[in-house]
Amino acid sequence: MAVDFRGHPMFPSTGFNAPTRFEADIYDCEVWGKIPSDIDGTFYRIQCDFQYRPPQNEWPTGFNGDGHVSRFRFKDGNVNFRSRYVQTARLQAEREAHRRLYGVYRNHYTDDPSVAKLERSAANTHLYWHGGKLLVLKEDSLPWHIDPHTLETRGIWTFNGRYTATSMSAHPKIDPVTGEMIAYGYQAKGDLTNDVAVYTMNRHGDITHEVWFKAPYVGIMHDCAITQNYVLIPLVARTTSDARLKTGEPMWAWDGNLSTMVAVVPRGGTSKDVRWFKGPARNTLHFLNARDHKDGRITMELPTSSGERDASQIRRWTFNMNSKKDTFDEEVVSTANGVLARMDDRFLSLPYKYCYVGNRDPNLPFDKARAGGMGGFVTNQYQRVDVNTGATSSYFVGPVQSLQESCFMPRKGGRAEGDGYLMGIANNYESMSSDLVIVDAQRLEEGAIATVKLPFRLRGGTHTNWFGADELPSLVQA
């Protein structure tokens, strides 16, 4: 098996991470343990899959794969599973041709000429329920939306034509106070443009504000953070160019000589209000949370490593809005490793304590042989980290399993931060099938309270979200 510099398997792979390719329904999944009956709602996850095998130099994690959504509907202690491809224009074109038409990640030079004018979304990165629509997002293109229960694809969604950027990031943020969604696009006037557009949608999904500005270089702007007053959009040290694309490689290359640049955009402000803060090159993609302080500081926590090969840590960046200084400060909050930190989203943009991160305790055994050589990806614990004190507690999964991104769901009626459950998919390399583990988020060390046993394998996913039954439309079809 071909491996990249980290020892991660290259695509197309066999074994656990081979494309899933099927769409399935399970009525009453098999459950070990007992699902608390107050869990009422839907856990969504999405994976980059491949209807047809991609070129050999497609990224190891396959970010150019077709979006494939999994839905776990919980009610009364039972859970029904459904998975569907998002029926994007590209998937339909490939199915009609019975072969792969797209090349490597965001490189149109590697695509078949027949798809040059098609909407390009692979709809494979993240899902958000907002304004009565379940949006499926991919940062290089427009949102698609799907039915939250049947997962049937509804089409492209441009907010009644008001969203004019050519792309939307897969990481908008929903303000728990106002119900607004803050969304943005970068390369927002097409490939390799340095335009950035930030939009506010009200709780009904109507665009109420937008602001456009330019980034100092063309680099990845994968995620953002919000406070009650600001939107923060980091531009980090991965760049690209037309020359690079012409080599036939995927879009991004790490460049440790680049500065990290963070756009701090006042919510409701104009392009003139945008300030850029500078810092050293940082290897990061996903951010945790940010908040305003009374003294004019903004703090933002995120998992990041300094370069491409050192371990990730949870760090805090501080932006002083009362100063003209154009750099941000950095401190280490926790050495907890892991690049996908989640939180109790009811505290997004607000003072908060906890983050949940999947990572690996190297002292615990893991049967590498069973993992098919995927040791580099092994995540054997979900860790809760107190971002104020650095204190941690951990849930450890079994030695033949590796965890995918977790998601926090609040306990019904509970209002305190972190009062709820954590759930996520565990790859079970022994049975070559997937388990959904559910842990009490306040008692991680007590282990899974329930495990949903799937009779098949779901390859590594990208992101997850939970939406309660009180948020989603009522369920007509199971």
Next chain:
Amino acid sequence: MAVDFRGHPMFPSTGFNAPTRFEADIYDCEVWGKIPSDIDGTFYRIQCDFQYRPPQNEWPTGFNGDGHVSRFRFKDGNVNFRSRYVQTARLQAEREAHRRLYGVYRNHYTDDPSVAKLERSAANTHLYWHGGKLLVLKEDSLPWHIDPHTLETRGIWTFNGRYTATSMSAHPKIDPVTGEMIAYGYQAKGDLTNDVAVYTMNRHGDITHEVWFKAPYVGIMHDCAITQNYVLIPLVARTTSDARLKTGEPMWAWDGNLSTMVAVVPRGGTSKDVRWFKGPARNTLHFLNARDHKDGRITMELPTSSGERDASQIRRWTFNMNSKKDTFDEEVVSTANGVLARMDDRFLSLPYKYCYVGNRDPNLPFDKARAGGMGGFVTNQYQRVDVNTGATSSYFVGPVQSLQESCFMPRKGGRAEGDGYLMGIANNYESMSSDLVIVDAQRLEEGAIATVKLPFRLRGGTHTNWFGADELPSLVQA
């Protein structure tokens, strides 16, 4: 893992034979090799699955599991997969209760009282396309029918109320000359009755003839054979009684002291015309073919062993209709082991040469560790046996695979017996997923010409059938 006296795993098992439980669709299955473009039609298979786990003493092969149909639709070298449960009354009742309501195989004493009056079919044994309906059969109950493309369940089918027996065997026969279906039921007036009913349906599916008679004891009558003039229904050495059922065990027990009794029923005849032929106890369930001879003899070939522990062989039984002798003669055609013999069904009831049987060559390696201890079930070859000469040729599957029942499909335009393909599911214990292997039936020794790679596991199946695109209604939905 609990095992029976043969070393076969008992239910509920883990590993390859654990219940499948999901319903899936795959558009354009991944294919290794090349599917000949003249393969145009649908390969069906069915497995006994379990929506909910059965009692521990359910048979190792789980014949009381819920019917779960797989459909492989071939066209232009591509293949689409679909699997669905048959939505029987019992499945729906169990889903509503969120638990198993049925006990062990054909023992109502072990069922939940709430299901006493429900139609009992698990619809899990075999499928036949006849008279414009895809019938899904289970010998203890009435036929159900499903849509041949969507696999949507249509309901119970009693041939416009004309089928009055309480059960239909899963092994009717379709006469390739007249297009008639010969079907029968045993225990045909309810559990433990010794009534047998034989029906003829014309090519439109209308019942044109029926005959009722009594069997000499209550025993299993799982399969039949037809000639152009007769229907042969063996009654073999497995019996039952109300006393046995009251012990909570599945219906059947082997009794080597019983005679094999074969009912020879003239097609179109009356109950008075039925003759019974006697022979020693034989351990057999599935028959191959039969034919008339000009001298009044009927010959019938079948895989059988003499007792419960000796290897199966292909033997020939001869019935002399010109003699008053009430016994049949037996000879060995081939020592090819294997209990599921198939043929080119265009030669059913007619002179023929070939049978196709799955069995195990003990000289070939098989990695038992990978098979999860299921060595007893290993089938590492499909063998073509010439029933006249005993000559064989073989297709061998890889050392980490075990084959399920095969099916013959004629080559388009070919009329010679055996000119076509053989296909069947191989359990791949290395990847814990299922392969559909396709072999040229005249060149078995050349190996698979194409392998359809499924991304998941299909547990052991019961039976398979192939229906060409020219027989099935045209395909609206893929």
